[in-house]
Amino acid sequence: AWEHWRDGKALEFMDQTLEISHCSVDEIMGCIQLGLLCIQQDIGKRPIMASVIHMLKVDSINQLPVPQQPSFFPSNNLESSSSSIKHPTGKSIVSSSTEIT
Secondary structure, three states: OHHHHHOOOHHHHOOOOOOHHHOOHHHHHHHHHHHHHOOEOOHHHOOOHHHHHHHHHOOOHHHOOOOOOEOOOOOOOEEEEEEEEEOOOOOEEEEEEEEEO
C-alpha cells in the first residue's frame, strides 16, 4: 500500500472486486490514506482511535495529513540484533529487533 501511495498509484492497491459505483474514489483514497496514517513510523504522528472514528464519520478525508513511511517498510539497510535476559522466575527471555538505517 505504501509503495502505491508514494508512487501516486494508490487506486491500483484497491481490490478489483469492489465496484467504484458503490464507493467514490475520494472515499477509497481516504481509507487508504487513513490506514497509512495509523501505521506511520513516528508513533506520535499516528492518529488516536477516537480521531480515526471521527475521520471515518465526518467528511474530513480531504483534510487528512500526508502519511509518512510505515515503521515496517522493508529496506536493504536493516540491522538485526537479539538479546537474552533472565526473568525473575529463572527463564530466559529472548528479544530481537530490526532497525532500519
